[in-house]
Amino acid sequence: MKTTVLKDFLKEGISMAERVCAKNPSLPVLSNILMVAEKNILQISATDLEIGVHYKALAKNDKDGSVVVPPRALSQFVSSLTSNQAVLTLKEKQLEVQSGNFKALLKTLDPEDFPIIPSPKGDEPTVEIDAGALVEGVASVIGFVGQTQARPEISGILFSFSQKTLKLVSTDSFRLAEKTVSTRTAAPKEHSFILPAKAARELVNALGERQGKVKIYFSPTQASFFYSQQGEMKEPQIQLVSRLIEGEYPKYQDVIPSNIKTKAILNKNDLIAHLKAASVFSGRTNDVHFILNPQKKAVEVRAQSQDLGEDVSSLEAKVEGEKREVSFNWRFFLEGLAQMKSERVDFGLANEEGPALVRPGASEEFLYVLMPLKL
């Protein structure tokens, strides 16, 4: 194998693959990355047998071939290079990396031992979506995925396709977030799957702020995300496949409160400022107390600490319905608000001890359901 590739592509590909590599695998080859030079493409791949990624970059290949190398040493070496391109040559089971007057020889493993990353056959149903929209959607719900092993089905993000909309849902049983994004093409039929949190994080990392489109392939046991940028390459530049979480996602629609009895419309930044101020005085459970008062047209925010003192402040707001008192974990509340881009926040409460519904203004795109603390 002999190939010449731009340093930036090489660096990007290796670091993407390195993140996916298994950390302590039973099979040593899994902590390495595979590089394949074929036609005009250099492909860098890695897998931990749950997630697999391929990164493809244009390269000038003098001789096709493949090699398996440990990613850490290679990525550290490549990042110290000063020239903008590198030549990779396989010489008797060692990989020579040459760039300007830098040269290194790396030990390699047999590429025959590297796992075959399963790709979609091509006859699966697919949906196309803007990379930006997908990344934004996944990023806005990823923070609320459950950590517990006891309920594997909520340890991932629910992708639910219907027509030209994709709903992304996550919950840790204390709060729930739902983000709606639109897709470029309509789903052939209603379809949903649960993507493990790790795969979702890697997807966000790999795509970053790239412009382009992602084609999602559905199969019963795995999902594949193929990213391609319009332009020079016909093939998708980044492919990520992941196993899916088996099981059924809870019927989350049932927990979204529908009969709102008290509703407050607030300025988001004011609310964030008040929450932060109150958090100074809140106790071990992060509790901050709210009084929604329609007569005073205000939301009072209170927190009390036996050692420090208390915070009593009031926020101007449009409040409709019954007067209500309720406590929330301020950290959970802030994390939800952080995912809202609007200036206005609609805050609704249904029955006693039931969850609150928080939305960015009148927008239907995002919703956040948060359970209160026991009074």
Added chain:
Amino acid sequence: MTKEELWQATLAQLQFQISQANFATWLKNTYILAKKGGQVVVSVPNNFSKEWLENKYNKLIFKILRNLDNEVREVNYTVERQAQTQREAASPAAATQEAQLELAPLSVDKTTNLNSRYTFDNFVVGPFNELAHAATQAVTKSPGSVYNPLFIYGGTGLGKTHLLQAAGNQMGKDFADKRVRYVSSERFTTGVVSAIRNHTMDNFRASYRDLDVLVLDDVQFLAGKDKTQEELFHTFNTLYERGKQIVFSSDRPPKAIAALEERLRSRFEGGMIADISSPDFETRMAIIKTKAQEKTLPLEDAVLDYIASNIQRNIRELEGAINRLAAFYKLNNALPTVAEAKNLLRSVIQSPSKFATPRRIVQVVAEFYDIREKDILAPSRKKEIVKPRQIAMYLLREELKSSYPFIGEKFGGKDHTTAIYACAKILKELQDSEGLVEEMTLIRQRIYSG
């Protein structure tokens, strides 16, 4: 050769031809799913294993299989979706968050309190629960008009809650406009208590009285709670007058619930009373098979047979036994043999019998009939003592397989023929008198639960 043996033999040969790390990575949790004609379908845990076996080891595996069984013409690999893992006890994240309320348990419907897992479809019907099942189905088809109230009773772990919840779910589905609610008696009591404390009795009453179907589970717990009984009495009357369906369950018939007000008892008895007794062998077998299938646990018939013949009284225990075997299967990736199953289930199967001693039986029988223990053992021939004594003798014979001479000896040095006569008499009476069967069930329960 069965397909399990065939695969085991294949693995045994494969391990010498590939490295240990490869063997562990690629062949873990694989098994032969089906073998038909010359085609063998191997189930693999994920797509990575599938690709690997197809592309790298296929020739090797095929050769070995072919050597072992020359009918084999083709090997295919498939990724099977595993049945959902058990996850009933979802514990809240951390102790520091005790004050954080959780979103309502997601599979339980908030307004009806029904768990959608319980349906008629996964309820196994046998002679022991036929009547209860039929009555519940009839009620489900036209709530409020046939059997009202419906009272179902039976021992613990025999499927009362399942039946009740299935009825609730079915009615909720068929009659979308009907308000259905399932409440455990304990919850009802808590509701009454907090309504009294917060002076919200009116709200509490209103919340129950505009229901169309009320399902109240485990009413025996209302015993001795007078205020709750009174509330239930009034709620019952209101609903009954309006022709709304009410379903109760309990672990004993209304008559046997102590400290229950007479007016409530007579209301429980006013509709249809159906009992669930212990399942017979065939039904137990059917239940185990269903459960094993739900968990995709392909147990041998001998093992199923062993479980069915040894766990007789409680379906929940059957389920527990299956869970144990499933855990074993998951851990060792091999199906338990009969010997292993015996070992695994020892604690489940043997624990009850260690409580049943001759002393214990006599004690419970005496307590049940409210006589003194020494009277049973003394030679008195008073009528009120003779019957309990005969029952105790019968139980000693049935439960402990004691010999007749031993039984006679035990009861004040009586002849073994007396013991034979007593057992025969009770056996005959059991066939004639429904009341005695019930008494016997209750006594047995007390022996094993005390």
